[in-house]
Amino acid sequence: MTAIQEKTLASKVRKDFPILHQEIHGKPLVYLDNAATSQKPVTVLDALQNYYGKDNANVHRGAHSLSIRATEAYEGSRDKIAQFINAASRQEVIFTRNATEAINVVAYSWGLHHLQPGDEIITSVMEHHSNFVPWQMIAKQTGAVIKYVPLTDNEDFDLEEFKSLLSEKTKLVTIVHVSNTLGCINPVEEVIKLAHEKGVKVLIDACQSVPHMAIDVQAMDCDWLVASGHKMCGPSGVGFLYGKQEILEEMPPFLGGGEMINEVFFDSFTCGELPHKFEAGTPAIGEAIALGAAVDYLTDIGMDKIHACEEELTAYLFRKLADIPNLKIYGPLPTPEGKGRAALAAFNIEGIHGSDLSTLLDQEGVAIRSGHHCTQPLHRLFDASGSARVSLYFYNTYDEIDQFVMVLKETIDFFTNIMG
The missing domain is CATH 3.40.640.10 (Type I PLP-dependent aspartate aminotransferase-like (Major domain))
Structure with a gap:
């Protein structure tokens, strides 16, 4: 599946999910917490x-x-x-x-x-x-x-x-x-x-x-x-x-x-x-x-098509996250084509708590997860109290990933400035 196909799939299905078409704090909702729960199409x-x-x-x-x-x-x-x-x-x-x-x-x-x-x-x-x-x-x-x-x-x-x-x-x-x-x-x-x-x-x-x-x-x-x-x-x-x-x-x-x-x-x-x-x-x-x-x-969409779409999104997400310094992603990296892992990234940024990140991202309409994700023993192995997590589904787009990364960088800059 090409990037054009990914955009075509998202453009076809997003109309089916009424919850995605709203504003949060005056900003368009960017829902990236799909590993916690997915949104529901009109047919459901x-x-x-x-x-x-x-x-x-x-x-x-x-x-x-x-x-x-x-x-x-x-x-x-x-x-x-x-x-x-x-x-x-x-x-x-x-x-x-x-x-x-x-x-x-x-x-x-x-x-x-x-x-x-x-x-x-x-x-x-x-x-x-x-x-x-x-x-x-x-x-x-x-x-x-x-x-x-x-x-x-x-x-x-x-x-x-x-x-x-x-x-x-x-x-x-x-x-x-x-x-x-x-x-x-x-x-x-x-x-x-x-x-x-x-x-x-x-x-x-x-x-x-x-x-x-x-x-x-x-x-x-x-x-x-x-x-x-x-x-x-x-x-x-x-x-x-x-x-x-x-x-x-x-x-x-x-x-x-x-x-x-x-x-x-x-x-x-x-x-x-x-x-x-x-x-x-x-x-x-x-x-x-x-x-x-x-x-x-x-x-009706096809699970093979959904999986291929998510591989595209995964590859794009990880390319974007690679540009952010001091960001630790847990788990193996995907291949350049986005294969080998799920379309999610749990991460921490040195000196910034995940809950602070998610709270400020929410102010910009971006919904991600923070906490231990019901994997406390794993986080203890990493000597981390928790992590932030972004997770994608087939209705997410490249533009939403861009918005998330832009707001994430702005949030990191904000914390860097106030910490001196």
């Missing part, structure tokens, strides 16, 4: 409005027309997601509130029942807290031990160290596909292959990859994969867990109540079939339907 907003305005009813429980329509739309979204990630069956897609809940389902339904004292869980130092904390809780309850894959000198996943950590004691590998801080794209296919050779299960946190590149869970061969709707043009409050059917069949339910049952007696119950076994209670129906609309939207 319309799907929510249509459900609540026309079809609002509970799913699976009614014979009247509204319930039938709601159920068809809700289950239709499951089919769309299954096709989007190339799951072997719709039964392998479980709706959850978010990726965090999806990881907890695996932790408590599989981990609590399979891990024993001395068993080992391998994760990495770059993980989001949602892929740290559940496993720490499970390890404490089961006596399992967590081991962490370190970074290479290039600040990405150390595959050789991962190989050395794999042992007969390893029962689970749980790693992020794309780091939300380092931007590195981890070699998950190789990790999965090596783990499976030892009979080890693998969970992939795909929150930062599903929205940005084509994902094929069958080719990847992961045992579980999780993602959040709000990072892929869908609403908040909904995500999904993918799991191989034979593994999900063997796992006990995580939550009990309505919807996940087959029969209930005074002294026992029987579970419903997949996928409902893991979807207790009334789900986020409108949000799940709108997530299906988001999948339609991304599919």
Whole structure:
């Protein structure tokens, strides 16, 4: 994809995102916080409005027309997601509130029942807290031990160290596909292959990859994969867990109540079939339907086209950031063509706190992230309390990157002047 193609894609899609067409503090909004949450196209907003305005009813429980329509739309979204990630069956897609809940389902339904004292869980130092904390809780309850894959000198996943950590004691590998801080794209296919050779299960946190590149869970061969709707043009409050059917069949339910049952007696119950076994209670129906609309939207554009566009944006962003002195970007650098990492950059500038940067950038209409990005252990390794982060999506433009860099330089000059 050429720069002209990038501009053409942005010019075609930006009209679909009403939130982008506003002013912040009297300046045009430049939204560059997409790793935290993406914006929503009109089709997704319309799907929510249509459900609540026309079809609002509970799913699976009614014979009247509204319930039938709601159920068809809700289950239709499951089919769309299954096709989007190339799951072997719709039964392998479980709706959850978010990726965090999806990881907890695996932790408590599989981990609590399979891990024993001395068993080992391998994760990495770059993980989001949602892929740290559940496993720490499970390890404490089961006596399992967590081991962490370190970074290479290039600040990405150390595959050789991962190989050395794999042992007969390893029962689970749980790693992020794309780091939300380092931007590195981890070699998950190789990790999965090596783990499976030892009979080890693998969970992939795909929150930062599903929205940005084509994902094929069958080719990847992961045992579980999780993602959040709000990072892929869908609403908040909904995500999904993918799991191989034979593994999900063997796992006990995580939550009990309505919807996940087959029969209930005074002294026992029987579970419903997949996928409902893991979807207790009334789900986020409108949000799940709108997530299906988001999948339609991304599919219509084409994930390969989105990924190519973001590579162009990444290359341009890093060329611009290279001109700023005393700026430390965490993670590996992309190739000159923007390949090899995600379209984001977490960075620090010597002598200036990231929160101060983001606050002053906001005054100019530029929205970036600051903080630890839910990766406190990683920031401690870098001896940093936090960092600023700029993250792009396919609706961002070169002009927005230029505006961000210009305001960033002005902000740095401001701090330099007041500090003498």
